Amino acid sequence: MSILLLDSSVIIDIINGKRGRDQLLKELIQQGNILACCSINITEVYAGMRPAEEPRTSGLLKSLKFYPVTWDIARLAGELKYEHARKGITLATTDVTIAAVAIHHQLPLLTDNTKHYPMKEISL
Numbered sequence: 819m820s821i822l823l824l825d826s827s828v829i830i831d832i833i834n835g836k837r838g839r840d841q842l843l844k845e846l847i848q849q850g851n852i853l854a855c856c857s858i859n860i861t862e863v864y865a866g867m868r869p870a871e872e873p874r875t876s877g878l879l880k881s882l883k884f885y886p887v888t889w890d891i892a893r894l895a896g897e898l899k900y901e902h903a904r905k906g907i908t909l910a911t912t913d914v915t916i917a918a919v920a921i922h923h924q925l926p927l928l929t930d931n932t933k934h935y936p937m938k939e940i941s942l
Contacts, residue, residue: 819850821883823920825929826862826912829855833863833875854883856919858912885919894918898937907936 831839843853860879867875887895895911895918902909913934920927926941935942 819852821852821854821923821925822846822928823854823856823885823916823923823925824859824882825916825927825931825934826859827931828928829859829863829878830866832878833867833871852883853881854885854925855879856885856916857887858915858919862912885923885925887915887919888922891915891918891922894922902936909934909936 828839831837832843846853863875863879892915895915898914898917898921899909899911902914913931916927917935917937917940919925920941921937921939927935929935929942932942
């Protein structure tokens with residue numbers, strides 16, 4: 819059993835019924851895995867949500883284990899962004915924050931956007 823942190827794109831695909839995400843996540847749950855999100859996921863999802871999607875979206879997000887962004891996680895996110903910027907790699911604050919949650923809690927991150935997460939400390 820593992821706790822898997824979901825990238826926002828995966829959550830959005832579930833809400834929109836795309837890419838067979840429903841089936842994949844059902845299989846992961848049946849295997850005993852726990853699915854998780856963080857505050858950044860909730861912010862990103864609600865930023866693009868249509869009003870008619872709110873009940874299903876809220877239900878899905880509330881069914882996930884929740885990890886808040888703490889002071890230590892926010893600091894780690896800043897350090898990751900700085901470290902990669904010094905290498906010429908520009909990363910979104912949202913992505914480094916999700917990565918910091920995964921690294922801090924030692925959670926694998928379920929994403930299709932592997933280029934957004936070049937950190938060697940993260941398991942994708």
